[in-house]
Amino acid sequence: MNGFTFYHLRQQVVKYAGTTLGLLGPSAQLCPLCGKTAKSLSHKKLSAQQAPLGSLSPSFAKSLCRNCLADIPWIYKVKCRICGRGAVCPDCIRRSDTAFVLNRSAVQYSEPMRELLAKYKYRGNETLAPYLGEMLLHPLAEMTRELSGRLGIRAGSPWSEIWHAITYVPVSSERAEERGFNQAEKLAVMVSQNTEIPLCHLLVRLRHSEKQSFKTRSARMRDMNSLFAVRAGSMKQFLLMHNRRKECGAPRILLVDDIYTTGSTIQACAEALQKADTSPMDIYALTWARS
């Protein structure tokens, strides 16, 4: 209707006036997580914030609105040394043969986080990937600090010296076609870009399993057998590269996934990786949420 001509005209005016004014005043961006125009924290308040914002780039905290930032239930204190839970964990006591060293997650899987992950994973809002990926830097920094202490590596040395490769939990080709992307791969790419740890595509998923979220714990465990396999070519290349290095310890690999629930997915992937080579590897899981 004709109103809409004017409507669009006004839109244009508002848009351009907005950009011009935007140059003068503080910019009012849309928050990438909730999509609303909301103020971010001021510089002063930002610096007053505790870790983990310290390990994230300042642009991250600045681009989110304060409500979304406040909603993030960061895991500060790890209670279970293995799975990185914020609480004591019966699963890890029960388990005896973990193929991975430990897991660390960025956030608790709270309701707002569940919604956020659903937006990204199921609705397909891929614009969220950089933000979720960046959130992984916090547990990675913690993990790196812990590890460099244990290994006796200087604290300031680059992360790519400590981590030899970063890989991710693969999805089946059916799922990839349906969804259009692999949510874990995108997160791994983001981490790799931010840290310069080389990204290796080491794993494939052999068959298409039902959605994990519909299954019980024991069903998940059963299902995971031989679900994953190693990409022989990439693995060989990675091992070659690794063995060429001088210090020939066990390779330390970061395994990225979106969510750690019982750890069965991570366990299955780690087992597949371990089988690929006679000498053991140290596999560290890095997940976005711990449920």
Next chain:
Amino acid sequence: MRCIKAYIYIMLQSEYWTCKVTIKPEVDASFWENAEKLLLWKKSIPLGIAMEIADRFNANETNMWIDMGIVRSIGERTVNIFGKWLGRRGRRLWSRKRKGSGEGREEGRKREDDQLALGRLAEIISQARNELNWWTGQGMSTLDMREALAADRHERGGSARGVERAPVQALAAAAQLAAAALQGRALLRGEAHALLEGTAAAGAVPTLDKDAALQLASLLGLIQLRSAVSTARASREAGWPQRAQRGLRCLRCGSGEEQLHRTPCAACGREACAYCTACLTMGRSRECELLLLGAAGATSSSSSQSPPQKQRLAHWGLSPAQAAAAEAALHFIEQPSRPAPSHSTESSRVAPTRTLDANQTSFLLWAVTGAGKTEMTFPLVESILLRGGKALIATPRRDVVLELNPRIRKAFPEYSVVTLYGGSEQRWEPGDITLATTHQLLRFHHAFDLVILDELDAFPYHNNPQLHYAADKSCAPTGYRILLSATPPVELQQLARRGRLAHARVPVRFHRHSLPVPRLLSTPNVGQMLDKRQLPRRLRVAMLCSLERGAQLFVFVQRISQVERMAQLLQTTLNLLQVAGTSSQDPERVEKVQRFRAGAIRILVTTTILERGVTIPRSDVFILDADGQLFDEASLVQMAGRAGRSSDDPNGSVIFCAKERTRSQMMAVHHIKKMNRIARAKGYFRPI
């Protein structure tokens, strides 16, 4: 939903090559039985690119045949390219053709045409590869569709496990059913499948491949298959340079490039496959995703045998002001002849180009708060239904849809009513009257003869071009739009004043009493009140007065953070327990509003979230910080509209509390006074 593989083929029919896109080559092969030649490009191609290639091929076609001479002279070059891309099989064909010069001349010419057409296709495809940044892998080649089909059938016949292909007649019937079910809809492939599954008719042929039915329906011209995000065809039709920047647009919500986001796509394999971020909540609209557009669903006939307007209006029991406006609107939508839409019904028209004829089909019902807008629309809906058409009432909020549903059903017992909102169970049902939240409009395409848009100026319409596009798109080209608002946006007001937008004003409430005029009260701002922990004396007195006369109080503040603290302050200073505060972030909002409605809460402190929709019989309104930025004229008028809603208590009081007098406040008062003046002049007030 899983993305779809598309194929392209070229077809020779009466010496004319056309390129087509299909999602089920088998269907096309049997459909074009009489074509002289059918050549299928063996590799599947991402849908968006396939459409683009077909467009380019067909656009070139006309020019090609005009310049036939030139083409023949450069034929050698084209064929070379063709040989390069076609791979082994193509080269073999080519060399065989060279050798087989002894064959009949006629035969030779035909084959040469084949090569030319194929060459051109190969060239366009390779062009597309470069320009659209798309990588297919090697081994591109074509094959004869019918031969391939025959071979395929043979193979299947040989093996016992082969599924028998659906008989032609059953497929045709399924296509007809699918087309009927998709009438007036704009659905992504997954949604279309869900729709076909849900409709009882299609359930009769469950084993049939739905894609095959859809493909056949599109070949029959009953539906259109489009790539959900694709180049706006309008730009080409308008004669813009073809090579201009490839502007993509989401065909479902009309968003342009700035709303599109390109990512590597695992489904179609492209490095940069665009999806629309604007309508993501309704399922992902993507370049390689199929959008199905049904035929126009509108069926109203203009020759009506219905009784005269006055007679029809009478039984709705409208007030004089309502009746006058409804009559004007009725007159508008029943005008005997109207100019045929100047545009074609092309769906991908760009929003701004569509506007010239659009205002001829829109009618603004500018009715004050509490005027009874819903009742006024009943005669309009009736008019459309009597002519066999379909009507839609769209409102921003889900609770309004739910509240409207029983009223509509009661008013039109013999017609089917469908309610649509997120999570609605009637998602795929057709109905005579559709009640929907605004976002649901995205799923319609030329479906309704009458589209009634409620609260046009409210969230989410306000500043949302997608929803405006959707509202336009859902209306049939011959249909009408009724815009309802108590506070229309300035642009619409201007258009109405200039006589470019048909409109009717309802300046009086249904109970025929005047609107309460706001009183301005000078007070400190809310922040100061909260800091000092005391209410200004005059405000306190005014509130106590209201409480004394038994009214319930709306107290509006600007910020969510002030709501709770203000509620506490009121509780202590007024010495009253039944005070509550609520905002958009309050999980108990619905409950609190219900208790307020029931009278269990006397004072409700809130933000603009409750400026519309909540009606309390005996209520007074206090707007604190009325000079604040968040309260513009429209929202002040809406908030003031919460008072004096019932005929038992028509003179509720409205008080603007502010430190300063702002333009918004003065304009709001002016607006209300003006409406009262008009009502008085027209004699709409109840005689005392």
